[in-house]
Amino acid sequence: MNNMDIEKIRKDFPILSKKINGNPLIYLDNAATSQKPSAVIDGIKYFYENINANPIRSIHSLAEEATKAYNGAREKVAAFINADPEEIVFVRNATEAINLVSFAFPFKEGDHVSTTYMEHHSNLLPWLRLREKGINVDIVSISDDYELDMDYYKQLPKNTRLVAVTHASNVTGTINDVKEITRISHEQGSLVLIDAAQSIPHMPFDVKDIDADFIAFSGHKMLAPFGIGVLYIKKDIAENLKPFLTGGEMIKDVSLSKVIYENAPNLFEAGTQNVEGAYGLGLAIDYLNKIGMGNVEKYENELTNYLYERAKELKNVEVYSGKSKAFSGIFSFNVSGLHSHDTAYLLDKKGIAIRSGFHCAQPLIEDRLKLDGAARASLYFYNTKEEIDTFINELNNIAEKYGRR
Numbered sequence: 001m002n003n004m005d006i007e008k009i010r011k012d013f014p015i016l017s018k019k020i021n022g023n024p025l026i027y028l029d030n031a032a033t034s035q036k037p038s039a040v041i042d043g044i045k046y047f048y049e050n051i052n053a054n055p056i057r058s059i060h061s062l063a064e065e066a067t068k069a070y071n072g073a074r075e076k077v078a079a080f081i082n083a084d085p086e087e088i089v090f091v092r093n094a095t096e097a098i099n100l101v102s103f104a105f106p107f108k109e110g111d112h113v114s115t116t117y118m119e120h121h122s123n124l125l126p127w128l129r130l131r132e133k134g135i136n137v138d139i140v141s142i143s144d145d146y147e148l149d150m151d152y153y154k155q156l157p158k159n160t161r162l163v164a165v166t167h168a169s170n171v172t173g174t175i176n177d178v179k180e181i182t183r184i185s186h187e188q189g190s191l192v193l194i195d196a197a198q199s200i201p202h203m204p205f206d207v208k209d210i211d212a213d214f215i216a217f218s219g220h221k222m223l224a225p226f227g228i229g230v231l232y233i234k235k236d237i238a239e240n241l242k243p244f245l246t247g248g249e250m251i252k253d254v255s256l257s258k259v260i261y262e263n264a265p266n267l268f269e270a271g272t273q274n275v276e277g278a279y280g281l282g283l284a285i286d287y288l289n290k291i292g293m294g295n296v297e298k299y300e301n302e303l304t305n306y307l308y309e310r311a312k313e314l315k316n317v318e319v320y321s322g323k324s325k326a327f328s329g330i331f332s333f334n335v336s337g338l339h340s341h342d343t344a345y346l347l348d349k350k351g352i353a354i355r356s357g358f359h360c361a362q363p364l365i366e367d368r369l370k371l372d373g374a375a376r377a378s379l380y381f382y383n384t385k386e387e388i389d390t391f392i393n394e395l396n397n398i399a400e401k402y403g404r405r
């Protein structure tokens with residue numbers, strides 16, 4: 001396929017040699033969370049055995065080491081997306097990052113914010129809730145090919161303060177032209193938030209090139225532990241935001257009558273943080289850099305093309321993803337007449353892990369696609385062509401046996 005040594009890479013992921021229901025695990029649920037390499041797993045142990053202390057607060061030597069490790073992780077994240085370290089706020093996950101913006105942003109009654117029909121609930125519910133404060137929430141429609149209505153962005157409603165949009169859909173696989181959306185939204189005076197939870201783990205990503213104002217993503221989808229995520233906030237914008245949480249280490253000075261807050265990123269990191277998570281994310285980034293994100297993207301595109309090519313052989317299978325101009329890594333489908341949970345259950349008996357249901361995108365699946373759920377196989381760079389063959393063959397068996405013709 002290309003010059004990536006997948007067999008060698010797979011040895012770095014201990015769980016990939018596990019058996020499930022008597023069969024080798026074929027892990028095709030990467031959009032839900034990725035597996036972790038030994039470099040990350042062992043690194044967390046190393047952190048607790050050698051570095052553990054509460055960073056930033058204490059001044060003893062061990063705490064200084066912890067501070068160095070924590071800020072070092074921030075520098076790695078910044079370099080990975082071509083940002084500056086002070087633009088990187090550590091949060092729990094993409095969900096928290098987007099909620100933070102929805103609280104911190106200085107919206108006024110009558111303002112508009114837009115999101116889209118193809119969003120994960122994480123980039124939908126924080127905005128829908130703003131309706132309670134008299135803010136207008138506009139939902140951008142999608143075509144039958146799962147493309148966003150780009151005309152909407154060309155003429156944003158007056159008073160649009162923020163455009164929120166996913167870079168890559170976790171259901172349709174669509175990759176949106178977020179650079180163009182950002183450019184035209186900026187021209188009309190709106191800021192832009194990009195949900196990059198399904199893109200940053202899979203492709204090179206340059207915040208300066210895209211020029212968005214907020215970017216949210218989760219560590220656990222890119223080899224890092226659970227409970228660590230990132231909110232990028234463009235430098236000049238942070239000063240207009242209110243803190244989301246208040247408490248320890250986000251202040252410069254406190255008296256009972258006056259509080260002077262810290263600057264970003266500390267302003268948005270109240271309380272003791274997930275330090276080992278940040279450290280683990282730094283190690284995950286080291287690992288991804290070693291492979292090269294360009295290689296990850298290229299290999300995953302090849303795998304995706306191979307999967308879609310093989311899927312053409314399937315009968316009694318409806319495919320929902322992959323119709324847009326750009327898409328990758330996601331294959332959403334149903335065996336006709338079979339609920340997605342049943343399909344997932346039957347594949348699991350063969351050791352194949354996929355996801356089924358609404359994928360935290362219920363308005364998209366239920367209202368727009370008129371489905372009661374969908375099955376989804378999602379790829380990462382450690383998957384192989386052989387795994388795809390097994391998946392397609394088993395899916396074919398299920399479709400032949402249970403599918404409605």
Ligand SMILES: Cc1ncc(COP(=O)(O)O)c(C=O)c1O
Pocket residue numbers: 031032093094095096120122123166168169170195197198218
């Ligand atoms: C597109 C998209 N955005 C946001 C999220 C939320 O990620 P998390 O649950 O890690 O906050 C997901 C998770 O699947 C997602 O696919």
